[in-house]
């Protein structure tokens with residue numbers, strides 16, 4: 488099945504830039520799970536949970552957000568790609584994922600203003616001086632021009648490590664208010680130099696990362712960009728995000744991933760009642776494959792996303808509870824039970840007790856959770 492043709496969830500997809508074939512339309516979206524070691528090395532548990540979903544037939548498997556510098560961590564137990572010591576376990580994971588026929592992506596990120604001092608031991612950094620709730624009143628300092636150039640290189644170095652380890656590509660985490668997102672937002676990026684100002688300036692950090700990764704990895708290495716279309720608190724608005732999608736479709740990237748949280752929500756405006764998926768697909772159509780993610784549970788939900796114009800459907804929570812979810816999608820009536828789940832159900836789905844504990848903090852997911 489060629490890119491741009493209308494499709495079913497079980498159809499393969501040929502990525503237009505590289506010719507790489509995805510076996511179906513399903514994507515396991517990035518999920519932090521706190522199962523990595525203190526030094527950022529992948530644990531057996533973290534590999535196990537991802538390999539289980541790859542065996543469950545997901546077309547793309549994305550790792551948890553994984554840090555490109557040691558002191559940009561957002562959580563304890565976060566996976567890292569900041570050092571060569573992390574390469575051996577990354578290699579083991581990539582090799583096992585490849586055996587299943589899944590395409591593997593490592594999600595590269597830096598927490599920026601969401602990298603707490605009590606975890607990293609240093610004052611957090613951002614595009615400008617920022618803070619947010621939960622940071623105990625600690626404000627970031629703005630990166631200097633030289634530090635931004637170094638940060639771009641840290642993203643490229645991390646991608647090179649993933650490439651060496653055998654990953655098919657990386658997903659740049661430009662969503663959910665982390666560092667790349669902080670550069671994109673006009674509230675969090677108030678710089679007056681070349682890295683701020685209009686969208687061209689605010690997206691320069693992301694675009695330079697893309698260019699550097701392209702230069703330092705092979706042409707077939709995939710680059711996916713994940714964005715949040717609207718975060719008003721950061722100054723990220725739909726019109727800019729659509730313009731960003733247009734800019735990205737001119738670059739050598741492979742997929743745009745929009746994080747919608749709820750794909751069924753219509754854009755709330757008198758002039759426009761289309762879904763985000765529809766709006767973005769009209770911009771990217773026939774130029775850049777699109778993943779859309781958020782609140783998909785049943786086969787019908789997933790087909791809706793595809794029918795709205797996405798090429799691929801991303802899922803997170805249903806993939807936690809049902810590792811074999813993609814295998815059932817040929818039956819459009821497939822509608823698995825929704826949360827809350829018992830601890831036993833989740834342990835049997837190859838989550839470790841640490842991950843189950845983390846999921847207790849996600850409202851309504853675990854029977855005795857929040």
Ligand SMILES: Cc1cc2nc3c(=O)[nH]c(=O)nc-3n(C[C@H](O)[C@H](O)[C@H](O)COP(=O)(O)O)c2cc1C
Nearest residue numbers: 516517518519551552748780781782783802803804
């Ligand atoms: C436990 C958990 C951890 C998550 N961690 C990440 C992450 O590391 N990076 C990211 O981009 N999104 C992360 N997300 C967001 C998901 O990728 C996804 O966008 C969101 O959960 C909505 O999809 P869903 O309704 O299918 O769960 C996380 C979600 C969950 C449930």
